[in-house]
Amino acid sequence: MSRSEAWSRLGGVIIAVLAAGAAMVVLVPRWLGVAAGPEAEIITVLKSTERAGLSLALPGVGEPLTSREHHFARITVNVEPGGQRAVAWATLDFSGRLGRTSVSSLGVERVPFVRRGRDWVPEGLAAPRLAAAVRALESRRQALEVGDRxxxxxxxxxxxxxxxxxxxxxxxxxxxLQRRRYRSEAWYLRLERDEAVASEEWRLEGQLPSRPVDEKGQRRLSLIRSGEEFLFSPGLM
Structure with a gap:
Protein backbone atom coordinates (compact mmCIF):
# COMPACT_ATOMS: atom_id res chain seq x y z
CA MET A 1 0.00 0.00 0.00
CA SER A 2 1.40 3.38 -0.99
CA ARG A 3 1.77 6.21 1.48
CA SER A 4 -0.90 8.25 -0.33
CA GLU A 5 -3.38 5.35 -0.12
CA ALA A 6 -2.68 4.98 3.61
CA TRP A 7 -3.28 8.67 4.23
CA SER A 8 -6.47 8.50 2.14
CA ARG A 9 -7.77 5.59 4.21
CA LEU A 10 -6.84 7.35 7.46
CA GLY A 11 -8.65 10.45 6.31
CA GLY A 12 -11.73 8.39 5.52
CA VAL A 13 -11.66 6.81 8.98
CA ILE A 14 -11.35 10.22 10.66
CA ILE A 15 -14.27 11.60 8.66
CA ALA A 16 -16.40 8.58 9.57
CA VAL A 17 -15.55 8.97 13.26
CA LEU A 18 -16.39 12.69 13.19
CA ALA A 19 -19.68 12.00 11.42
CA ALA A 20 -20.61 9.37 13.98
CA GLY A 21 -19.73 11.77 16.80
CA ALA A 22 -21.93 14.48 15.31
CA ALA A 23 -24.81 12.03 15.00
CA MET A 24 -24.42 11.01 18.63
CA VAL A 25 -24.50 14.65 19.74
CA VAL A 26 -27.89 14.99 18.04
CA LEU A 27 -29.36 11.60 18.90
CA VAL A 28 -28.11 10.81 22.40
CA PRO A 29 -29.99 13.65 24.14
CA ARG A 30 -33.18 12.53 22.40
CA TRP A 31 -32.60 8.89 23.37
CA LEU A 32 -31.90 9.92 26.95
CA GLY A 33 -35.02 12.08 26.99
CA VAL A 34 -37.16 9.22 25.75
CA ALA A 35 -35.60 6.92 28.31
CA ALA A 36 -36.10 9.38 31.16
CA GLY A 37 -39.67 10.30 30.22
CA PRO A 38 -41.53 13.57 29.59
CA GLU A 39 -40.63 15.05 32.96
CA ALA A 40 -36.92 15.19 32.10
CA GLU A 41 -37.64 16.53 28.60
CA ILE A 42 -39.83 19.36 29.92
CA ILE A 43 -37.31 20.31 32.60
CA THR A 44 -34.63 20.41 29.89
CA VAL A 45 -36.77 22.72 27.74
CA LEU A 46 -37.26 25.20 30.59
CA LYS A 47 -33.62 25.13 31.65
CA SER A 48 -32.47 25.65 28.05
CA THR A 49 -34.18 29.05 28.01
CA GLU A 50 -31.65 30.24 30.59
CA ARG A 51 -29.00 30.16 27.87
CA ALA A 52 -31.19 31.30 24.98
CA GLY A 53 -33.04 34.03 26.92
CA LEU A 54 -36.74 34.85 27.12
CA SER A 55 -38.68 37.28 24.94
CA LEU A 56 -42.35 37.38 25.98
CA ALA A 57 -44.88 39.09 23.70
CA LEU A 58 -47.64 40.81 25.70
CA PRO A 59 -51.02 41.46 24.01
CA GLY A 60 -51.68 45.18 23.67
CA VAL A 61 -48.07 46.10 24.45
CA GLY A 62 -45.78 47.25 21.65
CA GLU A 63 -42.54 45.85 23.04
CA PRO A 64 -41.74 42.38 24.40
CA LEU A 65 -40.68 41.63 27.95
CA THR A 66 -37.09 40.45 27.55
CA SER A 67 -34.83 38.79 30.07
CA ARG A 68 -31.35 39.88 31.01
CA GLU A 69 -30.98 36.86 33.28
CA HIS A 70 -33.44 34.27 34.58
CA HIS A 71 -33.42 30.93 36.38
CA PHE A 72 -36.05 28.21 36.70
CA ALA A 73 -35.73 26.07 39.84
CA ARG A 74 -37.67 23.51 41.89
CA ILE A 75 -39.42 22.27 38.75
CA THR A 76 -42.16 19.63 39.06
CA VAL A 77 -44.09 18.22 36.12
CA ASN A 78 -47.61 16.77 36.06
CA VAL A 79 -48.39 14.81 32.89
CA GLU A 80 -52.07 14.54 32.03
CA PRO A 81 -53.69 11.20 31.12
CA GLY A 82 -52.99 10.40 27.50
CA GLY A 83 -49.46 11.74 27.64
CA GLN A 84 -50.06 14.65 25.25
CA ARG A 85 -50.32 17.53 27.72
CA ALA A 86 -48.51 18.47 30.91
CA VAL A 87 -48.08 21.32 33.37
CA ALA A 88 -44.73 22.39 34.82
CA TRP A 89 -44.64 24.21 38.17
CA ALA A 90 -41.44 26.09 39.00
CA THR A 91 -39.97 29.04 40.78
CA LEU A 92 -38.70 31.72 38.42
CA ASP A 93 -36.09 34.34 39.31
CA PHE A 94 -36.25 36.93 36.51
CA SER A 95 -34.58 40.22 35.70
CA GLY A 96 -35.07 42.09 32.44
CA ARG A 97 -36.83 45.00 30.79
CA LEU A 98 -40.07 46.07 29.17
CA GLY A 99 -39.04 49.01 27.05
CA ARG A 100 -37.64 51.61 29.48
CA THR A 101 -38.98 49.81 32.56
CA SER A 102 -36.72 47.52 34.58
CA VAL A 103 -38.50 44.34 35.69
CA SER A 104 -37.44 42.00 38.49
CA SER A 105 -39.58 39.10 39.64
CA LEU A 106 -39.37 36.12 41.96
CA GLY A 107 -42.10 33.57 42.50
CA VAL A 108 -44.25 30.75 41.23
CA GLU A 109 -44.68 30.02 37.53
CA ARG A 110 -47.11 27.59 35.89
CA VAL A 111 -46.24 26.56 32.33
CA PRO A 112 -48.62 24.37 30.27
CA PHE A 113 -46.87 22.07 27.77
CA VAL A 114 -48.15 20.12 24.76
CA ARG A 115 -46.55 17.30 22.81
CA ARG A 116 -45.90 18.06 19.14
CA GLY A 117 -44.49 15.08 17.33
CA ARG A 118 -41.61 13.85 19.47
CA ASP A 119 -41.08 17.16 21.26
CA TRP A 120 -42.59 18.85 24.29
CA VAL A 121 -43.12 22.61 23.80
CA PRO A 122 -44.79 25.33 25.90
CA GLU A 123 -48.43 25.70 24.90
CA GLY A 124 -48.03 29.48 25.01
CA LEU A 125 -45.32 31.48 26.73
CA ALA A 126 -42.56 29.97 28.84
CA ALA A 127 -43.48 32.33 31.72
CA PRO A 128 -47.23 33.05 31.34
CA ARG A 129 -47.89 34.29 34.88
CA LEU A 130 -45.04 36.76 34.84
CA ALA A 131 -46.23 37.96 31.44
CA ALA A 132 -49.81 38.40 32.67
CA ALA A 133 -48.74 40.40 35.73
CA VAL A 134 -46.45 42.67 33.74
CA ARG A 135 -49.16 43.16 31.12
CA ALA A 136 -51.57 44.35 33.85
CA LEU A 137 -48.97 46.78 35.18
CA GLU A 138 -48.20 48.19 31.74
CA SER A 139 -51.91 48.47 30.85
CA ARG A 140 -52.41 50.49 34.03
CA ARG A 141 -49.45 52.73 33.20
CA GLN A 142 -50.76 53.39 29.68
CA ALA A 143 -54.27 54.15 30.96
CA LEU A 144 -52.93 56.57 33.58
CA GLU A 145 -50.84 58.38 30.99
CA VAL A 146 -53.71 58.90 28.54
CA GLY A 147 -56.38 59.41 31.24
CA ASP A 148 -58.57 56.46 30.22
CA ARG A 149 -60.79 55.80 33.26
CA LEU A 177 -52.57 67.17 34.89
CA GLN A 178 -52.18 68.49 31.37
CA ARG A 179 -49.50 67.11 29.02
CA ARG A 180 -49.24 64.18 31.40
CA ARG A 181 -46.47 61.57 31.28
CA TYR A 182 -46.54 58.64 33.68
CA ARG A 183 -43.41 56.52 33.56
CA SER A 184 -42.70 53.32 35.46
CA GLU A 185 -38.98 53.26 36.10
CA ALA A 186 -39.03 49.79 37.70
CA TRP A 187 -41.34 47.02 38.86
CA TYR A 188 -40.31 44.53 41.55
CA LEU A 189 -42.73 41.60 41.69
CA ARG A 190 -43.42 38.74 44.04
CA LEU A 191 -45.60 36.09 42.37
CA GLU A 192 -47.59 33.57 44.37
CA ARG A 193 -49.99 30.95 43.02
CA ASP A 194 -53.05 33.21 42.98
CA GLU A 195 -51.76 36.71 43.65
CA ALA A 196 -48.90 39.09 43.06
CA VAL A 197 -47.40 42.08 44.84
CA ALA A 198 -45.57 44.74 42.87
CA SER A 199 -43.44 47.63 44.07
CA GLU A 200 -43.34 50.39 41.49
CA GLU A 201 -40.81 53.17 41.08
CA TRP A 202 -42.63 55.89 39.14
CA ARG A 203 -42.09 59.32 37.64
CA LEU A 204 -44.95 61.73 36.91
CA GLU A 205 -44.57 64.77 34.67
CA GLY A 206 -47.23 67.25 33.62
CA GLN A 207 -48.59 70.74 33.91
CA LEU A 208 -50.93 72.38 36.42
CA PRO A 209 -52.39 75.85 35.76
CA SER A 210 -50.02 77.29 38.35
CA ARG A 211 -46.83 75.25 37.83
CA PRO A 212 -45.13 72.33 36.11
CA VAL A 213 -45.03 68.96 37.86
CA ASP A 214 -42.07 66.55 37.91
CA GLU A 215 -42.30 64.00 40.74
CA LYS A 216 -40.82 60.63 41.60
CA GLY A 217 -41.90 58.05 44.15
CA GLN A 218 -42.63 54.45 45.04
CA ARG A 219 -45.89 52.61 45.62
CA ARG A 220 -47.05 49.09 46.38
CA LEU A 221 -49.70 47.41 44.23
CA SER A 222 -51.65 44.19 44.83
CA LEU A 223 -52.96 41.94 42.06
CA ILE A 224 -55.17 38.86 42.09
CA ARG A 225 -55.20 36.15 39.44
CA SER A 226 -58.47 35.95 37.51
CA GLY A 227 -58.35 33.10 35.00
CA GLU A 228 -55.30 33.72 32.83
CA GLU A 229 -54.89 37.39 33.77
CA PHE A 230 -54.13 39.53 36.81
CA LEU A 231 -56.39 42.31 38.10
CA PHE A 232 -55.82 44.95 40.76
CA SER A 233 -57.41 44.78 44.19
CA PRO A 234 -58.39 46.76 46.17
CA GLY A 235 -57.31 49.75 44.09
CA LEU A 236 -55.01 51.12 41.42
CA MET A 237 -52.84 53.46 43.47
Whole structure:
Protein backbone atom coordinates (compact mmCIF):
# COMPACT_ATOMS: atom_id res chain seq x y z
CA MET A 1 0.00 0.00 0.00
CA SER A 2 1.40 3.38 -0.99
CA ARG A 3 1.77 6.21 1.48
CA SER A 4 -0.90 8.25 -0.33
CA GLU A 5 -3.38 5.35 -0.12
CA ALA A 6 -2.68 4.98 3.61
CA TRP A 7 -3.28 8.67 4.23
CA SER A 8 -6.47 8.50 2.14
CA ARG A 9 -7.77 5.59 4.21
CA LEU A 10 -6.84 7.35 7.46
CA GLY A 11 -8.65 10.45 6.31
CA GLY A 12 -11.73 8.39 5.52
CA VAL A 13 -11.66 6.81 8.98
CA ILE A 14 -11.35 10.22 10.66
CA ILE A 15 -14.27 11.60 8.66
CA ALA A 16 -16.40 8.58 9.57
CA VAL A 17 -15.55 8.97 13.26
CA LEU A 18 -16.39 12.69 13.19
CA ALA A 19 -19.68 12.00 11.42
CA ALA A 20 -20.61 9.37 13.98
CA GLY A 21 -19.73 11.77 16.80
CA ALA A 22 -21.93 14.48 15.31
CA ALA A 23 -24.81 12.03 15.00
CA MET A 24 -24.42 11.01 18.63
CA VAL A 25 -24.50 14.65 19.74
CA VAL A 26 -27.89 14.99 18.04
CA LEU A 27 -29.36 11.60 18.90
CA VAL A 28 -28.11 10.81 22.40
CA PRO A 29 -29.99 13.65 24.14
CA ARG A 30 -33.18 12.53 22.40
CA TRP A 31 -32.60 8.89 23.37
CA LEU A 32 -31.90 9.92 26.95
CA GLY A 33 -35.02 12.08 26.99
CA VAL A 34 -37.16 9.22 25.75
CA ALA A 35 -35.60 6.92 28.31
CA ALA A 36 -36.10 9.38 31.16
CA GLY A 37 -39.67 10.30 30.22
CA PRO A 38 -41.53 13.57 29.59
CA GLU A 39 -40.63 15.05 32.96
CA ALA A 40 -36.92 15.19 32.10
CA GLU A 41 -37.64 16.53 28.60
CA ILE A 42 -39.83 19.36 29.92
CA ILE A 43 -37.31 20.31 32.60
CA THR A 44 -34.63 20.41 29.89
CA VAL A 45 -36.77 22.72 27.74
CA LEU A 46 -37.26 25.20 30.59
CA LYS A 47 -33.62 25.13 31.65
CA SER A 48 -32.47 25.65 28.05
CA THR A 49 -34.18 29.05 28.01
CA GLU A 50 -31.65 30.24 30.59
CA ARG A 51 -29.00 30.16 27.87
CA ALA A 52 -31.19 31.30 24.98
CA GLY A 53 -33.04 34.03 26.92
CA LEU A 54 -36.74 34.85 27.12
CA SER A 55 -38.68 37.28 24.94
CA LEU A 56 -42.35 37.38 25.98
CA ALA A 57 -44.88 39.09 23.70
CA LEU A 58 -47.64 40.81 25.70
CA PRO A 59 -51.02 41.46 24.01
CA GLY A 60 -51.68 45.18 23.67
CA VAL A 61 -48.07 46.10 24.45
CA GLY A 62 -45.78 47.25 21.65
CA GLU A 63 -42.54 45.85 23.04
CA PRO A 64 -41.74 42.38 24.40
CA LEU A 65 -40.68 41.63 27.95
CA THR A 66 -37.09 40.45 27.55
CA SER A 67 -34.83 38.79 30.07
CA ARG A 68 -31.35 39.88 31.01
CA GLU A 69 -30.98 36.86 33.28
CA HIS A 70 -33.44 34.27 34.58
CA HIS A 71 -33.42 30.93 36.38
CA PHE A 72 -36.05 28.21 36.70
CA ALA A 73 -35.73 26.07 39.84
CA ARG A 74 -37.67 23.51 41.89
CA ILE A 75 -39.42 22.27 38.75
CA THR A 76 -42.16 19.63 39.06
CA VAL A 77 -44.09 18.22 36.12
CA ASN A 78 -47.61 16.77 36.06
CA VAL A 79 -48.39 14.81 32.89
CA GLU A 80 -52.07 14.54 32.03
CA PRO A 81 -53.69 11.20 31.12
CA GLY A 82 -52.99 10.40 27.50
CA GLY A 83 -49.46 11.74 27.64
CA GLN A 84 -50.06 14.65 25.25
CA ARG A 85 -50.32 17.53 27.72
CA ALA A 86 -48.51 18.47 30.91
CA VAL A 87 -48.08 21.32 33.37
CA ALA A 88 -44.73 22.39 34.82
CA TRP A 89 -44.64 24.21 38.17
CA ALA A 90 -41.44 26.09 39.00
CA THR A 91 -39.97 29.04 40.78
CA LEU A 92 -38.70 31.72 38.42
CA ASP A 93 -36.09 34.34 39.31
CA PHE A 94 -36.25 36.93 36.51
CA SER A 95 -34.58 40.22 35.70
CA GLY A 96 -35.07 42.09 32.44
CA ARG A 97 -36.83 45.00 30.79
CA LEU A 98 -40.07 46.07 29.17
CA GLY A 99 -39.04 49.01 27.05
CA ARG A 100 -37.64 51.61 29.48
CA THR A 101 -38.98 49.81 32.56
CA SER A 102 -36.72 47.52 34.58
CA VAL A 103 -38.50 44.34 35.69
CA SER A 104 -37.44 42.00 38.49
CA SER A 105 -39.58 39.10 39.64
CA LEU A 106 -39.37 36.12 41.96
CA GLY A 107 -42.10 33.57 42.50
CA VAL A 108 -44.25 30.75 41.23
CA GLU A 109 -44.68 30.02 37.53
CA ARG A 110 -47.11 27.59 35.89
CA VAL A 111 -46.24 26.56 32.33
CA PRO A 112 -48.62 24.37 30.27
CA PHE A 113 -46.87 22.07 27.77
CA VAL A 114 -48.15 20.12 24.76
CA ARG A 115 -46.55 17.30 22.81
CA ARG A 116 -45.90 18.06 19.14
CA GLY A 117 -44.49 15.08 17.33
CA ARG A 118 -41.61 13.85 19.47
CA ASP A 119 -41.08 17.16 21.26
CA TRP A 120 -42.59 18.85 24.29
CA VAL A 121 -43.12 22.61 23.80
CA PRO A 122 -44.79 25.33 25.90
CA GLU A 123 -48.43 25.70 24.90
CA GLY A 124 -48.03 29.48 25.01
CA LEU A 125 -45.32 31.48 26.73
CA ALA A 126 -42.56 29.97 28.84
CA ALA A 127 -43.48 32.33 31.72
CA PRO A 128 -47.23 33.05 31.34
CA ARG A 129 -47.89 34.29 34.88
CA LEU A 130 -45.04 36.76 34.84
CA ALA A 131 -46.23 37.96 31.44
CA ALA A 132 -49.81 38.40 32.67
CA ALA A 133 -48.74 40.40 35.73
CA VAL A 134 -46.45 42.67 33.74
CA ARG A 135 -49.16 43.16 31.12
CA ALA A 136 -51.57 44.35 33.85
CA LEU A 137 -48.97 46.78 35.18
CA GLU A 138 -48.20 48.19 31.74
CA SER A 139 -51.91 48.47 30.85
CA ARG A 140 -52.41 50.49 34.03
CA ARG A 141 -49.45 52.73 33.20
CA GLN A 142 -50.76 53.39 29.68
CA ALA A 143 -54.27 54.15 30.96
CA LEU A 144 -52.93 56.57 33.58
CA GLU A 145 -50.84 58.38 30.99
CA VAL A 146 -53.71 58.90 28.54
CA GLY A 147 -56.38 59.41 31.24
CA ASP A 148 -58.57 56.46 30.22
CA ARG A 149 -60.79 55.80 33.26
CA UNK A 150 -62.77 53.04 31.51
CA UNK A 151 -59.57 51.11 30.81
CA UNK A 152 -58.53 51.57 34.44
CA UNK A 153 -61.86 50.23 35.70
CA UNK A 154 -61.47 47.13 33.55
CA UNK A 155 -58.22 46.40 35.38
CA UNK A 156 -59.96 46.17 38.77
CA UNK A 157 -61.25 42.94 40.27
CA UNK A 158 -65.01 42.81 39.80
CA UNK A 159 -66.71 44.21 42.88
CA UNK A 160 -63.55 45.95 44.08
CA UNK A 161 -63.62 49.71 44.37
CA UNK A 162 -60.71 52.09 44.36
CA UNK A 163 -59.71 53.21 47.82
CA UNK A 164 -61.88 56.22 48.67
CA UNK A 165 -59.05 57.79 50.63
CA UNK A 166 -55.56 58.59 49.44
CA UNK A 167 -55.73 56.23 46.47
CA UNK A 168 -58.71 57.92 44.82
CA UNK A 169 -57.36 61.37 45.62
CA UNK A 170 -54.03 60.49 44.00
CA UNK A 171 -55.77 59.12 40.92
CA UNK A 172 -57.84 62.30 40.58
CA UNK A 173 -54.70 64.41 40.94
CA UNK A 174 -52.90 62.53 38.20
CA UNK A 175 -55.90 62.84 35.89
CA UNK A 176 -56.01 66.61 36.43
CA LEU A 177 -52.57 67.17 34.89
CA GLN A 178 -52.18 68.49 31.37
CA ARG A 179 -49.50 67.11 29.02
CA ARG A 180 -49.24 64.18 31.40
CA ARG A 181 -46.47 61.57 31.28
CA TYR A 182 -46.54 58.64 33.68
CA ARG A 183 -43.41 56.52 33.56
CA SER A 184 -42.70 53.32 35.46
CA GLU A 185 -38.98 53.26 36.10
CA ALA A 186 -39.03 49.79 37.70
CA TRP A 187 -41.34 47.02 38.86
CA TYR A 188 -40.31 44.53 41.55
CA LEU A 189 -42.73 41.60 41.69
CA ARG A 190 -43.42 38.74 44.04
CA LEU A 191 -45.60 36.09 42.37
CA GLU A 192 -47.59 33.57 44.37
CA ARG A 193 -49.99 30.95 43.02
CA ASP A 194 -53.05 33.21 42.98
CA GLU A 195 -51.76 36.71 43.65
CA ALA A 196 -48.90 39.09 43.06
CA VAL A 197 -47.40 42.08 44.84
CA ALA A 198 -45.57 44.74 42.87
CA SER A 199 -43.44 47.63 44.07
CA GLU A 200 -43.34 50.39 41.49
CA GLU A 201 -40.81 53.17 41.08
CA TRP A 202 -42.63 55.89 39.14
CA ARG A 203 -42.09 59.32 37.64
CA LEU A 204 -44.95 61.73 36.91
CA GLU A 205 -44.57 64.77 34.67
CA GLY A 206 -47.23 67.25 33.62
CA GLN A 207 -48.59 70.74 33.91
CA LEU A 208 -50.93 72.38 36.42
CA PRO A 209 -52.39 75.85 35.76
CA SER A 210 -50.02 77.29 38.35
CA ARG A 211 -46.83 75.25 37.83
CA PRO A 212 -45.13 72.33 36.11
CA VAL A 213 -45.03 68.96 37.86
CA ASP A 214 -42.07 66.55 37.91
CA GLU A 215 -42.30 64.00 40.74
CA LYS A 216 -40.82 60.63 41.60
CA GLY A 217 -41.90 58.05 44.15
CA GLN A 218 -42.63 54.45 45.04
CA ARG A 219 -45.89 52.61 45.62
CA ARG A 220 -47.05 49.09 46.38
CA LEU A 221 -49.70 47.41 44.23
CA SER A 222 -51.65 44.19 44.83
CA LEU A 223 -52.96 41.94 42.06
CA ILE A 224 -55.17 38.86 42.09
CA ARG A 225 -55.20 36.15 39.44
CA SER A 226 -58.47 35.95 37.51
CA GLY A 227 -58.35 33.10 35.00
CA GLU A 228 -55.30 33.72 32.83
CA GLU A 229 -54.89 37.39 33.77
CA PHE A 230 -54.13 39.53 36.81
CA LEU A 231 -56.39 42.31 38.10
CA PHE A 232 -55.82 44.95 40.76
CA SER A 233 -57.41 44.78 44.19
CA PRO A 234 -58.39 46.76 46.17
CA GLY A 235 -57.31 49.75 44.09
CA LEU A 236 -55.01 51.12 41.42
CA MET A 237 -52.84 53.46 43.47
Missing amino acids: EALERLLVRGAEADAGAGEAELARIMS
